[in-house]
Amino acid sequence: MDLLDLIDTIQSIADGVLFGTTYALLGIGFTLIFGVMHKINLSFAAASIGAAYASLLILSAVKAPAVVVFLMAAAAGGVLGGLVYLVGFKFIPLANPLATLMSTVGLLLLIDEIIVHTTAGVPLNYPALFSDVIVPIGPFNLRGDLMFVFVLGCVCMTVLLLLLYRTKLGLATRAVSQQPTASQLCGIGIMRVNILTFVITGVVGGIAGAMTGAAIGMLSPLLSLPLTVKGLIVTVIGGLGSIPGAIVAGLVVGGLENFFQFLRGVSERDLYIMLLLFAFLVFRPGGIFTVAAGRD
Amino acid sequence: MGNAKVLELHGLTKHFGGVRAVDGVDLTVASGEILGLIGPNGSGKSTIVNLICGLFPLTAGRVLFGGADISELPPHTRVALGITRTFQNIRLFGQLTVWQNLWVAQNSGEQRKQNFLPRWLGGSKGARAEIDRMLEFFDLGHKRDELAGNLAFGEQRRLEFARALAARPALLLLDEPAAGMNAEEIEQLDSRIRKMRQNGVTVLLIEHHMELVMSVADRIAVLNFGQKIAEGTASAVQSNPVVRDAYLGTTTGA
Numbered sequence: 252m253d254l255l256d257l258i259d260t261i262q263s264i265a266d267g268v269l270f271g272t273t274y275a276l277l278g279i280g281f282t283l284i285f286g287v288m289h290k291i292n293l294s295f296a297a298a299s300i301g302a303a304y305a306s307l308l309i310l311s312a313v314k315a316p317a318v319v320v321f322l323m324a325a326a327a328g329g330v331l332g333g334l335v336y337l338v339g340f341k342f343i344p345l346a347n348p349l350a351t352l353m354s355t356v357g358l359l360l361l362i363d364e365i366i367v368h369t370t371a372g373v374p375l376n377y378p379a380l381f382s383d384v385i386v387p388i389g390p391f392n393l394r395g396d397l398m399f400v401f402v403l404g405c406v407c408m409t410v411l412l413l414l415l416y417r418t419k420l421g422l423a424t425r426a427v428s429q430q431p432t433a434s435q436l437c438g439i440g441i442m443r444v445n446i447l448t449f450v451i452t453g454v455v456g457g458i459a460g461a462m463t464g465a466a467i468g469m470l471s472p473l474l475s476l477p478l479t480v481k482g483l484i485v486t487v488i489g490g491l492g493s494i495p496g497a498i499v500a501g502l503v504v505g506g507l508e509n510f511f512q513f514l515r516g517v518s519e520r521d522l523y524i525m526l527l528l529f530a531f532l533v534f535r536p537g538g539i540f541t542v543a544a545g546r547d
Numbered sequence: 548m549g550n551a552k553v554l555e556l557h558g559l560t561k562h563f564g565g566v567r568a569v570d571g572v573d574l575t576v577a578s579g580e581i582l583g584l585i586g587p588n589g590s591g592k593s594t595i596v597n598l599i600c601g602l603f604p605l606t607a608g609r610v611l612f613g614g615a616d617i618s619e620l621p622p623h624t625r626v627a628l629g630i631t632r633t634f635q636n637i638r639l640f641g642q643l644t645v646w647q648n649l650w651v652a653q654n655s656g657e658q659r660k661q662n663f664l665p666r667w668l669g670g671s672k673g674a675r676a677e678i679d680r681m682l683e684f685f686d687l688g689h690k691r692d693e694l695a696g697n698l699a700f701g702e703q704r705r706l707e708f709a710r711a712l713a714a715r716p717a718l719l720l721l722d723e724p725a726a727g728m729n730a731e732e733i734e735q736l737d738s739r740i741r742k743m744r745q746n747g748v749t750v751l752l753i754e755h756h757m758e759l760v761m762s763v764a765d766r767i768a769v770l771n772f773g774q775k776i777a778e779g780t781a782s783a784v785q786s787n788p789v790v791r792d793a794y795l796g797t798t799t800g801a
Contacts, residue, residue, distance in 0.1 A: 417669070418668055419650060419651060419670070422640075422643060422647050422650065422651040423651055425640070425642060425643060426640045426643065426651050429640045429641060429642055429643075430638050430639070430640055430641075432602070432638065433634065433638035433639070433640070434640070434651075435602075435621075435622040435623050436600055436602070436622050436623075436626065436631070436632055437626065437651065437652040437654060437710060437713075437714065438623045438626030438631075438652065438654025438655070438714050439623055439651070439654065440621075440623045440624075441623070
């Protein structure tokens with residue numbers, strides 16, 4: 252491999268890591284909901300893309316700047332999060348391990364169908380910020396739109412971590428995930444915490460959806476399934492329930508994805524990510540930050 | 548203190564399938580009283596505590612708190628009204644610090660009314676002072692930033708006790724607080740329960756450790772097979788032949 256190839260490789264990995272913040276946010280969303288409900292919400296990534304689509308509605312009415320569109324995506328994500336809880340969880344028997352899995356798969360398909368029917372399946376342009384900016388650092392070029400996505404993702408994660416580790420709401424959320432019965436008997440309303448968790452993760456998902464749209468430059472109904480898979484992979488590699496794990500895994504998966512794409516082409520790259528997932532499931536099923544567990 | 552009734556159980560009944568865990572129990576706890584609730588294993592003591600704090604629905608009967616019917620209220624609402632508890636098997640928030648365990652449990656009606664921002668961000672001055680007092684009272688000040696899951700057993704028991712007081716309860720339900728404690732710790736527990744009563748907390752104490760119950764309780768109620776079989780002062784209960792039969796395992800033929 253000569254020097255130019257090496258530079259290109261590093262460049263593509265760096266781009267991937269920047270975009271990986273999107274995966275990290277999706278992973279955090281899956282992990283947070285699993286924390287309080289002990290259930291997987293399979294509709295999360297679809298709802299995130301749905302929120303990004305919903306934010307385009309404002310553009311059809313007025314000519315809004317990209318920042319407003321992003322804020323709309325966050326707000327729509329929050330609303331969708333609340334709706335997902337009401338439809339997919341509140342009235343579903345939680346004792347049945349498969350019931351919410353089915354209800355959230357249903358929601359995933361429903362959201363996809365709504366998107367396909369309202370847009371006729373045609374991809375829509377999504378506004379990006381700083382897309383004309385390119386920062387040269389030595390032989391490398393940092394894309395402005397990816398930098399923005401990265402910074403936004405980092406801000407989002409910081410706020411989320413502060414919320415979870417420094418505020419009483421966040422502590423209540425973590426208390427519920429550690430000891431649901433005891434937290435009720437310490438005066439924490441579980442229902443309220445659940446709804447808030449869905450709304451907050453929905454906001455995070457909406458931002459992740461907008462970031463995806465901004466980085467790719469468009470939205471397509473074909474995005475929701477791959478993002479669901481990536482989000483779940485990140486969650487497993489990071490360790491179900493671990494937020495630091497989801498962050499690291501998101502960046503790693505983003506970087507490796509681009510690395511494999513650079514080496515072997517776009518049609519093969521997901522194969523290697525799946526192999527990575529397989530390796531984790533076999534050798535480290537608890538994720539990055541847990542002690543490797545032996546088999547019984 | 549007066550004779551106001553803090554807690555009244557009327558015909559409290561809970562059936563699990565065909566098992567009559569609690570079967571028509573009437574019980575009254577007066578304000579400022581320490582009531583001991585004893586009985587052999589499986590006699591329904593813990594179920595009664597679970598029913599009072601609303602963990603599962605009643606089969607029949609009513610729970611009155613301060614004269615108001617709370618039978619249908621969810622658990623966290625009962626905490627806001629002033630009923631808190633400890634657990635027989637410790638259930639702390641292991642991944643939160645000692646301080647955070649207390650902060651997150653400050654959920655009385657009054658505490659909920661405090662200003663929004665300080666309440667969510669680090670706690671108001673008053674709330675923090677309250678936690679400091681509690682840490683001192685339970686000798687946990689030096690552990691305030693330690694994760695609750697890393698504490699020694701005795702410290703965990705004390706923290707759970709403190710957490711139950713964080714929401715300023717009017718009625719505290721202690722579910723076997725002396726389990727696994729040594730003689731010295733039980734002595735400290737005894738004096739803490741008395742001090743709490745001086746501060747106006749009414750206590751319902753479930754305990755197998757007879758010495759503690761006999762020493763600290765004003766009145767004792769005895770359960771067997773989900774029914775109340777005796778009630779009275781320590782000496783009256785001790786000399787009651789029905790109680791002796793229940794504990795020694797002979798059938799009373801009742």
